[in-house]
Structures are given as structure tokens and as C-alpha cells.
Amino acid sequence: MKTLIKVLLFNQAGARTDTKVSLGAWSWDLTTGEEFRVGAGLAEPYSITWCAVEYFEETGSILNMLLQHVSPNIPHFGRTLIHHAILCANLKAIEILLNRGADPEFPIQGTGSRLIHLSARRGYYTVLNHLVNAGCNIDSKTEGGETALMICARYKHVDCLKLLARSGADFGLVNMANQCVQSIAGLVRWTLGLRQAILDVVRTGTVLYSSDTSIFSTLMFVTRINDVESLEKIVDQTGVVDLNEQDENGYSAAMVAVINGHVDAFQLLVFAGADVNLENKYGETAISLSKASVNCGDFEKVILEYALTKSTPNSSNITFYTLHRAASKGDYDTVEALTNGENDVNAPDSDGYTPLMLAARGGHGKICKLLISKGAICDIENARHETALMLARENGVGNDAERVLLDHMARGLVLGGGRVKKHCKGGKGCPHTKQLVMVEGNGLLRWGKSSRRNVVCKWAEVGPSASFRWNRRKKADRDEAGLFRVVTTRNKEVHFVCEGGVEMAELWVRGIQLVTREAIFGK
Template sequence: MTVHGSSRGGFIVGKPVFPVSYVQEVSQRLVDAFHENDVKLAYECLADPFVDVNFTGTVSLKAKKSEILLHEEAAQEVLVDYEEFKTEVTALFLAAHVGNLPLAKKLLSLGANVNHKLFRGYATTATVREGHMEILEVLLNAGACQEACEEAFLEASRLGFTRHTKRLMATDMIRPHVALRALVSACCRGYVDVVDTLIKFGVDANATDRVLLRSSKPSLYANIDCNALAAAVVSRQTSVVRLLLQAGIKVDLKVRLGAWSWDIDTGEEIRVGAGLAEAYSITWCAVEYFEASGAILRMLLRHLSPNTLHYGRTLIHHAILCNNALAVEVLLNCGADFDFPIKTTSRTELRPIHLAAKLGFAKVLQCLIVSGCDINSRTAFGDSALMICARYKREDCLKVLASAGADFGLVNSAAQSASYIAGLTRWTHGFHQAVVDVIHAGKTPQSSNPSVFSPLMFTIQANEIEALKKLLECTDIDLNEQDDDGYSAVMIAASGGHVEIFRLLLSAGANVKLSNKYGETAISLLELNQNGDVFDQLMLEYALEEANGPIGFYALHRAANRGDLNMVHTLTSRGCDVNAFDADGYTPLMLAARGGYGGVCELLISCGAKCDIENARHETALSLAKKRGYENDAENVILNELAQALVVDGSRVKKHTRSGKGSPHSKVLRMMESAGVLRWGKSSRRNVICKGAEVGPSEKFRWNRRRKFDVEEPGMFHVLTTKNKEVHFVCDGGVEMAQLWVRGIRLVTRDAIFGQQK
């Protein structure tokens, strides 16, 4: 065989022969021409008799792609974009891709294979993907196979191309299960027109198909057997759901899409993961995969009751479990029973409000309260929602309930209140903070039993000053309420040392005279407190500001007890009764004497305080002063006053004559205060000025009465006159009274001679 060579080929027996490399080269140029949309070059290549129109070449193809963007409670969104990648293509695939109808027809006329499948699908797939309707028609007429038609059909349903979908359905090349898959896919993507077209072509919307369902809330990415309605609900496609319902799709189906399961015996919930729970009704699916406007759920509830039981629960319980306040609101507006209890074999009787409190869903709880549910309803064990909040440490829910007026005074079957349960669960601080926050917000916690819980007592025990100010703004607060032990708010403040709290209660008019069952008052409790002086000063200041002072507070007594000379002076100048008894039976003078405050005693006496007053315990100012120790200032002041009063007022005594030689006889002895004269008769001899006075007899008297055996008679005292005469007297009352006479004689005489001592 003779071969005539050349750079492009040779001849065999007069015929040209081209190497394989040339066929590939010209065919690749054809593919490149189509890819670059170079029509002239494309026709030149097609004119070459050795070009292979079905040649598969590699190009960098820029093709359309679609992605699903998930939203939490809104419809899935289809994002269409272009991506560029290297892939194998044919000239017909590229013609269909770019939409060049003349070249596509030319290729088909030259024998291009319409059913050549590539990595990116058939030519029919490419033309549908890019939306070229006329080329699709040409390809169908050119004999596109069933697989090519079905793949193009699915692509049309994924991109929402209604015309292409309708044309392909009209070919009778689409099998029922493929049509169903396209329907479910279009439902997921919200292509209403595509769905409508498929239904009109008779696709069974009630049939199920295994499809990939996706959701971000709750998280779902799984292949699920479902029908068109379930796919639309999970994808939150409101318009599609409306269309399907109008088309008469069945709603009494069960779908396995739930993420929650629960124990039918105890009612305890278990999160098992989306798609793993027991199959439930489509309305339950609409709750778990809730669409924000609530339109889908409302449409379904026109066909199904919200109160149908599913393993002992209704839709309202499921909406609460999913923590979806909007779904709860929709259900309540559609007639859901907000007091229906969860049915369990143990009969726990957990109602929706209890479930919301247990799970800590404050917004859901608020929806239930607004709808009018009983916020104080009880479980089978007597627990209220408040108690459940305390047990599970749900601070936000407790605030919602407290603000709505939940009763803190209730107790359960174990006699436990919400505050008591908070202590058991070691949540006292959180409980206190929640209640205080409610009070700060201007709400007063309610209690039907103050002995169980009192907002006033609670605030004071917690020493919450700002919260107390808020409570005091309320007109229905009883400042003088007492607990089971008789303690009032002001008593608790006094015993706890809460100075500012005490000040606020005092200003608000709290009664400090009340006593508890132990006989203690706020005043007596102040004395036991280490801040007693601070409290006293506070009350004294308030007494000066108010005309009558706080109820039951003895301002002058407290000032005297503190030894506050300036305050005593101020109060006495305002007319306070210097001889009044306080609640414990003491006069101001007695209290000053007990404290050893001589200056205060002197001031009180000058204002009319009586030294000889005796209380029920038979105590006097003098006896109390003596308990301080020997001759303290207070004792001296009181003794001086008693002595002066004694000698000035006078009394009957026994007088001895002739320095004890004569017989004693009775006389009335007194002193003339201004003159300093001691007097026991009218004659000048019986009106003397003393230059000395002593208790007991003189030596001369002792000698003169040595045989009378009355020399040491109790109550004897004698004076020495300015004329050096001794006069002996015997008073009733023994030595103490004799000492008082001597003291008084000396004081009056001194004052008369030298003037009254300041």
C-alpha cells in the first residue's frame, strides 16, 4: 500500500485518510466554537465532513445553580446563581445551554444524539436549566427519551419554570413517581404555579415520596417519607399550603417529623431529635415547624380540632414544649383549651400554665395569662405555677406570674409555699431578686395569707430599701400587720438593725407601740440592737419634725435614757410631760437616773420632774440611781432635790431639850427657804440659823442621856446654831431620813447665805 504523506494526512488508493488526532481536533474546535458562541467557526467546523457532532469535549462551563436559604420561622428561599467549572459537554449540549436554536437544529440534522447523557445531564436538562423553551420543543420533537424528559422535568420543578413543567407533563413521558417527586420539590420551594400545574395534570398530592426536608428551627436535615402538604408545612410555604387545601388534599395524615417524645406515665419530656418521635398529625407539624404569621396553622385548624389528644396531650401542650409563644397565641385564638391537663397514668394534672412554668418559657406564660387562664390553678400535688417556678428556679417566669397577681400565700399538699420551696432548692437569692424586681417595676406581690408570705415583711427582712419605697407608695399596704409571732414590720427592722428601713416605716406612720406575743415592742427591741443609739437618734429627730411624734414613741424618755441634754431641753421646752410613764413604767427622770446622767436629772427636776414617783416595780429615781454605784452625779442631784423638798415642806419630829437632859416632845420642823432659818416654833429661840448639821448625837448629848438608853435612837440628828447651841431631833425613817434632813439643812442654809448654786 502506497501512502502519500502530508502534514494533514494522506491518500489510500486515491482516497484521503486523516489520522484520529485530526477528528478530535476539528471536533474540539466545534465544541469550542459553540462554547464561545462563534457562529462562523461553528458552521465551518460543521462543514468539515470529518467532524464528530457527538464529540465530548472539555470546557469551562458557567451554568445556573439553585440553593435553598433556610429561615427560622419564614418560608425557605430559593437563591439562583451561576457557577463556573470544567466539565465534559457536546456541541448539542452547549447549543441547548446558550439557547442557539439554529445551531441546535443544524446539529440535530447532522445526527447529534439528543439522548447523550453527560455529567450535567442531557441537552434537555441544559435547555430547561437556562429557560430556553423553543429549544426544548425541538429536542422533544427530535426524540428525547423518557429519562431525558424526566430529568429536565425535575430540573424545571426545582427552578419553578411552569411552562417547561407543563410542556414536559404533556409529553406523557413523565412517570407518576417522578411527577410526585417534582410536586413535593415544588412544594418545598414554594412554586405555587408549578404545584397548581401538576395538580391539574392529575398528580396525586396525597401520595408520599421520600424527599430531603430541611429546617433550621427545629434543626432538620433528613430524607423523610411525606406528601406535598407535609413538605409545604415544614418549608413554611403558606401559599402552597393554601393551594393544596383548596385542592382538597387530605389533612388526616400522620407524619414522622417530631423532635419530642414523652413518658405517658410520668409526663416527662425527652428530646429525641427531629424525625425520630412518634408520628403525629399535620397540625402538630405546623406547630413544631411554625410559620411566623401563623397563617399555615390557622388554615389547618379550620379542618382539625386543636384539642385532639396525642399520647395524652393536645396542641397547646406541644406549642409550649416547642417554646413558641406565637403558636400558643394562634391556638388560643382558635379555641384551644388553656386549662386542659396533660393526661398521664400517674394523674399529675399538669396544666399548660404549669408546663410553661416548669420549662421556664416566660413569653408563653404571658400568653396563657393574657388569655385568662387560672394563674393559681393546682397540680394533683397542690403545686401552683409559682411553686413550680421556685422548684425549677425559673426567675423570668416567676416575675411574670408575680406581676400578674399570682398568690404567694398558697401552700401545697406538703404545706410548702413558693418561698419555702425556693429555700429547699437553694434558690433563695434568685427568688428574692425576682420578687424585688417585680416590686421595683411597680407591682405588689399578692398573698392571700400574710402569715405565709407578706410583701412588706419580705422586703424588710431582705433589707431592700428601694423596694420598700415602692411598696409604701401603695395605699393598701398595712404597715402594722403582724406575723404569727406578733412581729410587725417595724419590729423586724429594729431587731435586724435595718436603720434606713426603720426610718422609712417611721415616716410612713408605723406603730412602734405594738407588742409581739413575747411582750416585746419595737422600742424594747431597739435596746437589744447594737445600732440602738442610731435608732434612738433617728426617732428623736423624727419626733422633733412631727408635732406628735411617732405613735407609741416616748421621745423625752428616749432622750433622757441617752443622756442627750440638748434634746431633753428642746423637748421639755415644747411641753413634753416630764412625769409621764413610758410603756415599761419609767419616767424620764428614772431613765436619766438609771443612766447616771446628773445634768439631765437636774434639768428635768427644774422642769417639774418628781423624784418621789414610784412605778409598779416599786422603783424610784433614787433607787435606780443608786444601782449605778456610790454617789454618782444622778444620785447626788436626786438626793439634793429630795432633801431640799423635805426640809422646806417640813414634817413632825421629836425634839430633845436641854441637850438631852429634858424630856423629848413632838414638833413640826421646817426651814424657811429664802432666809435659811430652821424653825420649830414662833419664838426667836425656835427660829435659828444653823452653821452645822450632823447625823446622830453629839458627845455632850451622849453624856447627858447615858442612862436613858436612847442615845443611838435611829433617825437622830442635831444642828449647831450660830449661837453655838446644839439642838437634837429624831425623825421617822431611820438613818436614811436623818441623812436627808442633814443634807437638806446644809443645802438650804448654803443657798440662803451664798445664793443658789448653778
């Protein structure tokens, strides 16, 4: 039969080319554009040139001969010769038609489908590859707004989809029903198939193109499914992928990894340079989200490891977070490691707490002492007017953190000095305002230049002595708040009154005793 048709074609080639015969095996619905294989000789009559395409002989000489007399772009029932060549999966005929001027973007009447859409729908990989190499518009749309990529997903043609993906087809487009490639795959229950196809392409080092990352992002896609192998390929694409891209709600890949508990993906992103301090529309960061994760400890380890091994603009922010967390948890070694650089130990976290405040609240006296030695300031207040000392006392008075803070504050007070009232003659005279200060090293307590006003303390105590009370028994200020006394090594008793009441008097006494001990025994 096929040989007979070829002979007929050869005989007709030089004669009338508008002769129509019923030899075809394909028919189609002009309304929907759907094709039907009806069997040889049962299709609508068409010209002999169409027969030369459907019953193509190996050399192509007959088709070439016919195309000398007829244009390849004359439509027949809304299609042209090249559409028929694709329908018949005849690659050689397609090549001849393209060389003879066939329009690769000629739309099928009623559907708007082009060659690439027809090839994708039929799943003709070889034909599709030929069209892509020929420069066909791979993102052209049908009247329904579907691209060849969407059509491959709808008909589950995995090899064709991979080909288009590798060739740069746009995953960020939607059709007239606002469906993208992923949503179409979900409708036809091919989600897992699409996922595997995408991963196969990404693992070759290809970053899938998307004109709208809110619809599809290769980075977000592989992060959500925690495919570390694919993610490694993506982060290696320096200058191609923005690791800090954010979706319509402001979520970054690092945030997505945290929310889904993907520690390995998070680690890869952080070490590749992802910014964990980016905020989404709700003011959340990858760091703040990690605090609520069931894998909080694992995320903290990643952040700590990065902070200790990297030195980048991003690492300073991570160090800032890690220092606060380590101080809060009582991790001395980490705090020590993170304060050896140029980090600001007085920087507050998002809640206004400095590392010292957090260490004090946790009762970690050793860490408080370390932070103070690195320049931490004790009297910083947060928005709730809390200080490190106030937070330390939440664990009860007399704990280790409170002791460290009070020692530091007291020592600073007496060495810096302050204005006090000094009583004369054991309380019989009128008090005079003096500048009271201690000298570090020798432990001298001074309130003037003469030797009589430079004394070495034996001990100090809040409140007056019995003799002082008696001498001022008729005075209203005999029990004045802020009163404290010092006994010198010569057993001379001196009374002072400071501003700030009993608490400040206790601090003076504490500082005097502390500096005196240091002078005798060393720090």
C-alpha cells in the same frame, strides 16, 4: 417539605377531618406528660387539624377552615389543639384557637398541667404573656400542686417569672411537697437568680402578691437582704404594704433589720412609720433587740433622730425609749431635748427603771437635777424596791448624783414640813409634838405662830449638844435616834426628834442648811 404539607392540608381541608397522618415532630409520654422532639414525620399519627397547627401557614386560613368542622377541644393523647400550639410556640395559632372556643384551662391528662404551666415550663415568654392578658388563671395548680410561678423557678426562666410576678402571681402558695417558690429555687441552686429577678420587679414599684406572708413577704424579703432601693419602693406604697406585719414568730421587718444589723433599712422603716414597740412571741421588740446588737450605737442614733424630728403616736414610744437610754448614758443634751415636750419623765422602762433611776445609777448628777426640774419623782420604787437614791449609792456614798438627790429630798422635806418632838428647857422638860416647817425665801424655821417659834437658823447638826446630854443624863432617850439640833442667829439652841432615825435627821439638817443658804445667797 413545609410547602408540600401546606398543599396537602389545603386539599384535605374540605374533605375528611378525621384522617390521621404521621407528619408531626413532637411526641410525649402519657404517664409523665413530658414532651419529646422526635423529628418531622416521626411522631404518632394525628389528624390534619393538628398538622395545621404545627405547620401553620401565615394567614391561618387553613386552620380556620378546619375548625369549622371540628372542635378545638377534642383531646388527642390527653392534649388538645391549643396545647400543641403552645408546644410549637405558635402565637397566631393560639389566638385563632382561643377565638374559636379553645378551653384555656383544659388540663393535660396525667399531669393536670394547663396552658400556663406548659408555657412556663417551656419558657415561652410571648405565649405566657398572651395567656396572662387573656385572663388565664395564673395561680392554677398541676396535680403536684405547682403553679406556673413555681415551674418558672424550677426551670430558671427568669423573664417568665418576672412577667408572672408583675401580673400578681401568688408567692405565698406551696406545692404537694410543701415547697414554695423560694424553696424550689434553692433546690435547683437558683437562689441568687430568683433574688435578682424579684428585686428587678420590686424596683419597678411592684409589691409582689402573697396570700401567706409567713411563706413569702416582699417587705421581709428585701429587708433581710438589705436592699434599700427596693425597700424605698415598698414603703412608698401607702395603704398597700403593712410595715408592721409579723411572721409566724411575731418578728416584724424592723426586728429583722435589727437582727441582721441593717441600720439603713431600719432607719427607712422607722421613719416610714414602723412600730419599734411591737412584741414577738418571745416578748422582744425592735428596741430590746437593738440593745444586744453589735451596731447598738448606730440603731440608737436612728431612734434619737426620729424622736427629735417626728411627732407621731409612734414617736412618743420611741422618745420614751430614747430618754431612758440617754439618761443611762449621761447624754445631757438629748435628755434636755426630749424633756421639753409632754413626755412622762416618770415612766418606767421594761425593767421598771425611770429615767431618774438610770441617771442616778450612772452617777450623772447634772442629768438627775435636770430631770427633777422637769418633774421626776425621787421616791418611786421598782419591782426590786430600788429607788433612785439607792441606785446612786451603788457608785459609792458622796457622789454627785447622790448629792443632787439628797438636796432635792431634803429641801422638799423641810419646805413641806413634818411632825417632830420638840424638847423644852434644854432637855429638862418634857418633849411636845410640833409641826416643823421652813418658809422658802426668808428661811424662817417655824413650829408655831408666835415670834418665839419663828426663828432664823445659823446652823443645824445631827445629835444633841453637851448641855442637852447632861440635862437628860438620867433619861433613857438622851441619845434618841432621830435627834437633831438647831442654833438660831440669836444663839438659841433647840432640839427636835424626827421619825425615821438618824438618816431622816440628817435629811432635816441638810434641808435646813440648804434653805437657809438659799435665803441668804439665793438659789
